[in-house]
Amino acid sequence: MPGNRKQDFKLNLHVIINNLKRSTRFQIGLExxxxxxxxxxxxxxxxxxxxxxxxxxxxxxxxxEMVKQTGxxxxxxxxxxxxxxxxxxxxxxxxxxxxxxxVNSVITAGLALAFRVAGGRPSSSNADDQExxxxxxxxxxxxFLFVNPLDPICSExxxxxxxxxxxxxxxxxRIAKIATKHxxxxxxxxxxxxKDSSEALHLIPSAHLTINSSRLQSFKEAHGIQQWWMRxxxxxxxxxxxx
Numbered sequence: 001m002p003g004n005r006k007q008d009f010k011l012n013l014h015v016i017i018n019n020l021k022r023s024t025r026f027q028i029g030l031e032x033x034x035x036x037x038x039x040x041x042x043x044x045x046x047x048x049x050x051x052x053x054x055x056x057x058x059x060x061x062x063x064x065e066m067v068k069q070t071g072x073x074x075x076x077x078x079x080x081x082x083x084x085x086x087x088x089x090x091x092x093x094x095x096x097x098x099x100x101x102x103v104n105s106v107i108t109a110g111l112a113l114a115f116r117v118a119g120g121r122p123s124s125s126n127a128d129d130q131e132x133x134x135x136x137x138x139x140x141x142x143x144f145l146f147v148n149p150l151d152p153i154c155s156e157x158x159x160x161x162x163x164x165x166x167x168x169x170x171x172x173x174r175i176a177k178i179a180t181k182h183x184x185x186x187x188x189x190x191x192x193x194x195k196d197s198s199e200a201l202h203l204i205p206s207a208h209l210t211i212n213s214s215r216l217q218s219f220k221e222a223h224g225i226q227q228w229w230m231r232x233x234x235x236x237x238x239x240x241x242x243x
Contacts, residue, residue: 007025010023011023011025011054011057011058012054014026015054015057015082015084015202016084017189018084018183018185018186018189018199018200018201018202020057020058020061020201021061021065021201023058025058026058026061026062029058029059029062030062030065033047033049033062033066033074034070037066037070037072045075047072047074047075048074048075048076048077049062049063049074049075049076049077049143050076050077050078050079051077051078051079051081052079052080052225053079053080053081053082053153053223053225054082056078056079056080056081056082057081057082057201057202059076059077059078060076060078060081060143060201060202060204061201062074063076063141063143064138064141064201064204067137067138067140067141068134068137068138073140073141074141075144076141076143076144077143077144077146078143078144078145078146079146079225079228080146080147080148080151080153080154080223080225081145081147081154081157081202082153082154082202083153083154083155083156083157083160083202084183084185084200084202085156085160085183086156087152087155087156088100088101088104088156088159089149089155089156089158089159090149090152090155097159098166101159101163102167102172104179104184105163105167105172105175105176105179105180106175106179107184108178108179108182108183108184108187109175109176109178109179109182111182111184111187111188112178112179112181112182112187113178115187134199135180135181135203135205135242136205136242138204138205138206139205139206139241139242139243140206141206142206142207142208142239142241143204143206143207143208144207144208144210145157145204145207145208145209145210146210146212146228147209147210147211147212148211148212148216148222148223148227149211149212149213150216150219150222151219151222151223152219153223154223157207157209158209158211160180160203161207161209161238161240163176164176164180164240165240180203180205180242181200181203182200182203183200183202183203185200186199186200205242206239206240206241206242207239207240208237208239209237209238209239209240210235210236210237211235211236211237212227212228212233212234212235213234213235213236214227214230214232214233214234214235
């Protein structure tokens with residue numbers, strides 16, 4: 001329907017420019033979840049969040065907000081959630097791929113340390129530790145994340161978590177710990193927007209990550225929801241816990 005396509009286009013823009021919390025669909029979702037929790041309680045286990053593609057972006061941000069606002073850790077299932085970054089994982093040259101991720105982490109961590117993300121003010125080297133660490137608060141919420149390496153929309157989540165481990169192994173864990181909380185885009189836009197809006201909403205500390213390793217023929221299949229219940233579904237799974 002034309003109306004739905006228009007709303008999807010608007011939601012795409014909200015995701016790309018990192019202000020999904022200002023979208024009408026998010027606000028409706030937040031009100032609905034809060035109303036349900038009022039009736040059943042935050043720890044009943046009866047409230048789950050789930051979504052695919054754009055829907056998973058809303059579910060992800062709803063899950064984050066419920067942890068921050070109420071302390072509720074809702075069980076959350078995210079299928080093919082958009083990762084707002086170039087799909088570096090699609091590069092076949094491993095050396096180039098590792099190098100690009102390392103450079104990106106160094107630049108991101110450097111910007112985060114040079115400026116207060118909330119106000120764009122020059123900051124000391126330990127400013128990241130001085131401010132309330134919402135990323136650590138979120139770390140005990142562990143959503144179920146489902147991605148396909150052939151889907152450029154979500155594939156970089158696999159590289160995002162693996163790169164964090166790789167940085168620890170080479171002794172660059174401090175850089176990775178700062179960079180994993182921020183995106184360059186969110187840091188740069190923080191100069192003109194409120195603190196809450198400057199968060200990189202697609203980044204999460206912890207996840208049950210499932211990667212579809214089945215052979216699919218097209219982008220439509222790699223991004224589609226049907227792949228997750230195919231009979232010959234093959235996958236890799238790993239728990240990533242931020243600490």
